[in-house]
Amino acid sequence: MALIQTSLIWVAYAIAIFILLAISSVFVFIYQTPRDRAASVTTVCIFTMSALLATVLLLPVDVALVSSTTSSKWGIKKDWATPDRVDHILFTLKIVYYTLFSLDALLCLLVAPFTYFWYEEYDDAAAEDGTQTVAGRFWGAFKYTVVFIVLILILFLVGFFVPAAKNLKHSPHRDLHYFKDLLTENHGERALTFALGLLITVGTIVYVIYTASGLALLPVAMIKSAPSISAPTLVENTSAQLEQNRERQRQLEGRNEGRDGGLDSRDRRELESLVREERTLIRRERLAAEASGEERGWLIKSWIKMEAVFRPLKLLGGYILMILVLFIWVSMLITSIDKAKNSVCKASCGYLLGHINIFQPVNYIFVKSAKVFPIDYVIFLLLVLFFFCASVVGIATVGIRFLWVMIFRIRRRHTSPQALLLATVLLTLIVLAINYSVAMVVAPQYATFGPQTYCDRSPKHPGESPDCSNHKNAIKSCTELAENPVAREICTPSVISTFINRVTVNFPFFGVVAFWAQFAFLAVYLAVFITTLFRTPKLSTDETDADLEEEEEEGLLASTGRRFNATWQDITGRAKTQGTSRYGTTNGAGSGRE
Template sequence: MALIQTSLIWVTYAVAVALLLVTAAIFVFVYQTPRDRAASVTTVSIITTTALLATVLLLPVDVALVSSTSLSSQGRKKDWATPDRVNSILYTLKIVYYTLYSLDAVLCLLVIPFTYFWYEEYDDDAAEHGEQTFGQRLWGAFKYTIAFILFVVIIFLVGFFVPFAKQAKHDNRLDLDYFKRLLEENHGERALSFALGLLSVIGTLLYVVYTGAGMALLPVALIKSAPSISAPALAANTASQLEQNRERQRQLEGRNQGRQGGLDSRDRRELEALIREERTLIRRERLAAESTGEGHVLVKVWNKIEAVFRPLKLLGGFLLNIFALIIFASMLITGIDKAKNSICKSHCGYILGHINIFQPINWVLVKSAKVFPIDYVLFLLLVLFFFCSSIVGVATVGIRFLWVTLFKIRKGHTSPQALLMATVLLTLVVLAINYSVAMVVAPQYATFGPQTYCDLAPRHAGEQPDCSQHHAAIKKCTELAENPVARDVCTPSVFSTFTNRITINFPFFGVILFWAQFAFMAVYLVVFVTTLFKTPTLDQDQIDRDLEEEEEEGLLASTGRRLGATWQDITGRAKRNNDYGTTGTAGGRS
């Protein structure tokens, strides 16, 4: 029975990873530009995105496996859950965690930089004339990656030799066995803990900006943004206007034939205005073609799917808005609880012994964890919401250095360099999401799940106490449980142990990670309040850089809704509408 249950948990995880692979592939193909697609960039981006999401979604597997060793209804270990069996489960989980974390670090710090320079080193002219060999390109990419290799080596050396946190080591408040075990680790684990702690801190700074803004923008954008005219209708109307424009130019040029003085001043001004309008219409025609996914089958399918579900956007936006507010409330409750009731505050990174205030998301996950895989599905939705919010944040803010925009992330227009940079940012952000979800959004669930222990003395030495007739004596497992029975029954998840080990051994990381959660909530609140009174401009990311923002905002960023536009987006056909408007460079009305 135990083997079947364990196998079912791992099979569920394998299915989830397969779905994540498909999700990562869709994300990469939808956002990358079809003109400059590179196989190396596409492959690395898909593998990295899948690996980082697989790392986050290992947590509910971790919780399910350690929880499967106990009978929560009776507060005791199952008969088959001997110490050796439990240690075997924990050892397997450690191997998977270390493998995934090491893979994430290598992909983020070595493979992606090398792929970036590998793509940059390619020279079309030199390759056509045989002047650039494979070895030259390989060395060109490798020499620029040496700096990243040195950075990785330095990180692990510092983590290998850095001493334990003396304050935490000599803090009498940490005499409990749970905290003593966190301080007992070898140099290799310490090096990996330091490296991941450093990367998580860097990722948290990005998480505050991108995910905080994206979590507010994503639901509001679904509610408030919808095109007033479909992409097929835009293409048809633009073609009609362009045809009329060129016909009028031919008439004016024909009128000019045979005249010695050429066109008069009025006709000349009209011709100049028509030429300017023609350039605008040509740009708009290209925009319409790109918006319908012309030349990119996946973008075209994606647009049709969006059009089919457009009527549900309003409802989905409201539901996501409520969900985001519940997450905000849960994070705020845990943050206040940690700040007030942490047993050693900043000395151990604000580790919370047990939850003192009711927290909705944590309560739902703990209750659902009693019936696997309900909690896994809920956790998957939670993680995907954070991940999609991060994508929206990156697409809205762009990849910046201070106030300078380096790259823009646009659907069907993202260059290979921008895609790799976005993948690095998302990798770092997901490390921060990992900490936030496990330590702030659902701390009790991420540490012990639904595990309980029987707070009674055993009848005989070596036996487990019997709570079958004393249900009031069944208590939730916490880090502060001092009952000897709790030490034998309660098994913390591998991830919570690993994360708490980072914060207790390197309190500086824990302090930054904790207080950054309040900065995240502040960014979310500011953007959320702002978007309530201002229409989000997410659609501008799809506008061609050459288009003038003023003339396109009225056309594409309108919040009016038309069922006809939705139907035309689904069918991909539209009638030309001569009433659409042809005056001026604004090109129409919304």
């Protein structure tokens, strides 16, 4: 029975890996420019994103495996969960974690930079005349990658020799069994812990900037995908504006016929403006006709109407996501306040929280759902993908910048290979920070012990399991501070929580930065969210013609009615006539100016 349960858990993880591979592939092919694709860049990006998502999605597998060794109902170890079997499960998980973390670090710090320079070294002219060889291109890319190799060596050497956990020796909790297990004496393990802590710290800074913004903007992106003017209405309005434009041009040309000097300067400027406007309106008319399915087959028209039918679900989904993010935001705030107030050793151990003191709803949902695998796994998968998609939206909106200077823009079907590689590196760092945030802030008890409980009673005879069958109130949830010998024997912390807590205990600086960055994350999200309520930020669009993008200065919520009206008009195919002026519609549906 135990073997079947363990096998099913790993099978669920394997299925998730295939799903992640498909998601990573879709992401890369959607964002990269079709005209400038490189097989090496595509392969590295897909593989890197699959590996980093596989790392964070190992957490529920970790929790499920360690939780399967105990009976949550009675708070005792299962008969098959001997110390050797438990050690074997933990050893297997450690190998998988060490492999994935090392792979993520190498992909981020070595493979991605090498691929970047490998792509940059390609020369079309040299490749055509045969003067550029694979060996020469490899050496050219390797010369620049040496800097990153030196960086990796310095990183591990510093971690190998740096002293750790000096302040913990003076902590009143230094004798706790759980803390003793976190202190590392092995220099190789300490080097890996230091490297992981540094990458999490750097990733947390990126996470605060991009993921916090993306969580506020992702629902907005879903809502804004529904236009506030229907395609039939846009076609009619654009045609009316185009006719008005041409009529004005005819008036100007007719008024100046026969003049010796031709048009005066004012009329000439107006005519030039009208000509530019005419070109814009012609492009807009063509795109609007394509969007409405005019001059197309019935199949295309049916597909467009089906998209319009399901558009309200996307609109409602955007508002549901807004509520969900606020729910997660409140839960993160509760945990952060709990850590700041009730941490057992404050900054000396990176604000490690011994047990939850304030009810936290997201953590409660995960702990309860973990009793029936794979319910918690599905919820966790959706949560991670939500954070990942929010990070992508944040990077696409903010762009890849150095301070205030824009280096690359991330847009669908317009992202260069270099920008895609840099975005992949940023996502790798972000996912490491998400690993910390989910495990330590979003659902700390779930990520550490899952639904594990222990019977807080001593056994009647040595070697026997404690009996709580008649004392249900003696069954307690496992925590880091449980010093009952029975609890130490029954409760098994997850491997990922041990890794992260080992980073914060041995190198408290990393833990302090990661902890206080959560407050910065909450503040950035709140600022962007409030901004979206009053003035919708301009998101990067995928339109062929930027003139089709609407300039929406009003609040997002105020435009909801117009979006539903536009959806209904797209379904029925009937346009709502709107008044037009010299430069466009009177209600702001579109502007004829270029």
